[in-house]
Amino acid sequence: MKRLGSRWPVLVLIAAFFVPALGSRYYTFLANDVVIWALFATSLNLLVGYTGLVSFGHAAYFGIGAYTTGLLMKKAGVPFLLAFPAAGLLAGLFAVVFGFFCVRLTRIYFAMLTLAFAQIVWAICFKWNEVTGGEQGMPEIPYPDFAWLERVASAVPWLGGYRTSEYFYFLTLLMVGGCLWLLRRIVGSPFGRMLTTIRENPERAEFIGVNVRRYELGAFVIAGAFAGLAGGLFGIFNRGVFPDFAYWTKSSEVLIMTLLGGMGSFFGPALGALVLLWLNQQIVSYTQYWPLILGTILVVLLFVFPGGIAGAALGLGRRLMRGAARA
Amino acid sequence: MPDLSFVFAQSLSGLTAAMFLFLIASGLSLIFGVLRVLNFAHGTFYMLGAYSAYQIVQWLGTGPVTFWVAALGAATGVALLGGIVERFLFQRLYGKEELYQLLFTYALVLILSDVARIIWGTQQKSVGRPPGLTGAVSVFGATIPDYNLFIILLGPAIALGFWYVLQRTRIGRFIRAAALDRETLGALGVNVRALYTGVFMLASFLGGLGGALISPMRAIVPGMDTEVIVEAFVVVVIGGLGSFWGTFLGALIYGQVLSFGILFFPRFSIFSIFALMAAVLIVRPWGLLGRPLK
Numbered sequence: 001m002k003r004l005g006s007r008w009p010v011l012v013l014i015a016a017f018f019v020p021a022l023g024s025r026y027y028t029f030l031a032n033d034v035v036i037w038a039l040f041a042t043s044l045n046l047l048v049g050y051t052g053l054v055s056f057g058h059a060a061y062f063g064i065g066a067y068t069t070g071l072l073m074k075k076a077g078v079p080f081l082l083a084f085p086a087a088g089l090l091a092g093l094f095a096v097v098f099g100f101f102c103v104r105l106t107r108i109y110f111a112m113l114t115l116a117f118a119q120i121v122w123a124i125c126f127k128w129n130e131v132t133g134g135e136q137g138m139p140e141i142p143y144p145d146f147a148w149l150e151r152v153a154s155a156v157p158w159l160g161g162y163r164t165s166e167y168f169y170f171l172t173l174l175m176v177g178g179c180l181w182l183l184r185r186i187v188g189s190p191f192g193r194m195l196t197t198i199r200e201n202p203e204r205a206e207f208i209g210v211n212v213r214r215y216e217l218g219a220f221v222i223a224g225a226f227a228g229l230a231g232g233l234f235g236i237f238n239r240g241v242f243p244d245f246a247y248w249t250k251s252s253e254v255l256i257m258t259l260l261g262g263m264g265s266f267f268g269p270a271l272g273a274l275v276l277l278w279l280n281q282q283i284v285s286y287t288q289y290w291p292l293i294l295g296t297i298l299v300v301l302l303f304v305f306p307g308g309i310a311g312a313a314l315g316l317g318r319r320l321m322r323g324a325a326r327a
Numbered sequence: 328m329p330d331l332s333f334v335f336a337q338s339l340s341g342l343t344a345a346m347f348l349f350l351i352a353s354g355l356s357l358i359f360g361v362l363r364v365l366n367f368a369h370g371t372f373y374m375l376g377a378y379s380a381y382q383i384v385q386w387l388g389t390g391p392v393t394f395w396v397a398a399l400g401a402a403t404g405v406a407l408l409g410g411i412v413e414r415f416l417f418q419r420l421y422g423k424e425e426l427y428q429l430l431f432t433y434a435l436v437l438i439l440s441d442v443a444r445i446i447w448g449t450q451q452k453s454v455g456r457p458p459g460l461t462g463a464v465s466v467f468g469a470t471i472p473d474y475n476l477f478i479i480l481l482g483p484a485i486a487l488g489f490w491y492v493l494q495r496t497r498i499g500r501f502i503r504a505a506a507l508d509r510e511t512l513g514a515l516g517v518n519v520r521a522l523y524t525g526v527f528m529l530a531s532f533l534g535g536l537g538g539a540l541i542s543p544m545r546a547i548v549p550g551m552d553t554e555v556i557v558e559a560f561v562v563v564v565i566g567g568l569g570s571f572w573g574t575f576l577g578a579l580i581y582g583q584v585l586s587f588g589i590l591f592f593p594r595f596s597i598f599s600i601f602a603l604m605a606a607v608l609i610v611r612p613w614g615l616l617g618r619p620l621k
């Protein structure tokens with residue numbers, strides 16, 4: 001039981017590699033979307049769930065990452081392997097500057113300042129036509145170069161025959177898998193445990209000599225950098241980068257995913273991304289009123305399952321265990 | 328050096344924008360001051376006010392007082408909606424984490440703006456200027472529409488009325504007390520729950536009125552809610568969350584920065600607004616005239 005408990009993320013990752021083998025372009029597309037948003041939501045959860053900082057501007061770093069990769073790959077012809085880490089790096093750098101000011105504020109003011117910075121990023125992306133393409137955004141971001149991979153794969157009997165978008169999905173899986181592993185290590189480290197302590201009681205943490213602001217800034221920068229990486233992948237996946245990547249409604253979407261999955265668990269937000277995107281795909285084929293449904297889901301969540309899916313599942317599990325123990 | 332009458336005209340247009348924003352932001356600020364919640368749905372109430380005014384004008388046809396009846400009717404309708412939402416849903420979230428309250432108001436944005444889309448479609452709607460205010464006057468060489476002048480005068484009138492209610496009436500004292508210390512107020516026998524509902528309704532009324540009054544000037548379209556809420560946030564943040572005169576000052580600053588920003592940095596006036604907001608938050612998180620939260 002214990003072994004399975006720690007191994008299942010790896011099993012999920014391996015299973016995810018077989019999605020394109022199902023042969024449906026649509027499922028691969030959906031899975032790719034989910035994987036990228038899972039990273040975005042998990043990075044936000046480091047702030048909201050672990051550190052107790054409610055950021056309303058997380059889309060800023062997602063947008064910065066997307067524009068970084070997009071600009072480097074489209075305008076400068078930089079290969080993906082350099083453009084991708086650059087997204088995390090630049091988003092992280094912006095997070096250092098913005099975070100320096102944000103972590104000095106608390107609660108609602110923190111949320112407002114993160115929102116203000118995100119709107120600044122959005123306004124720049126929206127208006128700086130020469131560089132960002134302004135309102136029109138930047139279409140036709142190239143895929144990474146998979147020519148060599150296709151040549152190698154076609155030599156192996158059952159590996160060839162995939163499309164470029166499917167190779168990109170495999171690449172996304174590897175990158176996000178690596179990022180999630182790193183984030184998991186961070187959360188489990190003494191640094192990560194200190195973040196939880198700060199969330200529970202910042203005054204006490206301060207009292208025992210912890211530099212609370214420095215830890216919060218650390219969390220802010222790490223969360224921003226990983227959101228940037230998610231954005232870098234999203235620009236390529238989306239085949240273009242647009243200013244609404246950094247708009248405040250994107251920040252609330254990712255917050256909803258995080259809440260839906262459950263802020264109390266590491267993989268909760270990823271689960272939230274899966275459920276929300278899958279629901280979205282299902283529902284938009286029946287009705288154009290997706291926001292109405294999303295809003296309703298959100299209201300039900302807030303009033304009935306404030307712990308999200310992971311919280312509800314844990315609660316149910318505990319109740320079953322108690323029942324079993326009594327019987 | 329630009330022409331003086333041009334500068335004057337520009338500042339008047341900034342003033343018009345400011346008075347509108349004051350109308351909307353004052354409701355936002357009131358809710359924050361008393362209920363300690365940032366209401367994302369306030370922009371949606373504003374949008375519903377505009378659509379309702381359009382609808383009432385459609386029903387009543389053109390007449391000398393149609394527009395004013397529509398504006399008050401729309402604002403009252405939105406106030407009732409606000410009251411229902413507060414009484415039956417929002418009230419259950421008091422005392423929960425701020426994130427839940429914020430996201431609830433965001434859920435309202437999603438639901439109500441889609442409902443508006445179902446009722447009124449996505450085609451843009453417009454309302455004519457009320458009879459008697461369709462002309463324009465010339466002030467110091469600058470031409471300004473009558474309706475804008477009316478808005479510029481209405482802003483301070485509402486501000487004074489508001490101030491009078493808050494400072495000089497019994498209800499106003501309760502509202503101010505609730506903003507400072509709700510527990511004590513409750514212990515003194517005031518029905519805090521009803522007071523909150525009332526405050527929420529009053530704020531919704533102001534939001535709806537703002538929407539109704541802007542309908543002769545701007546197109547009524549889906550998406551006007553998310554646009555205005557961020558503007559109103561900037562105003563209350565600059566002025567100080569929960570501070571009444573701060574909101575007024577914030578609106579004035581916003582209007583002028585926007586209006587002159589367009590002149591000097593045509594492309595980056597939106598940017599300068601958010602930069603100003605960030606700068607104020609960094610130096611004084613509680614805003615220019617606000618008070619630090621306990």
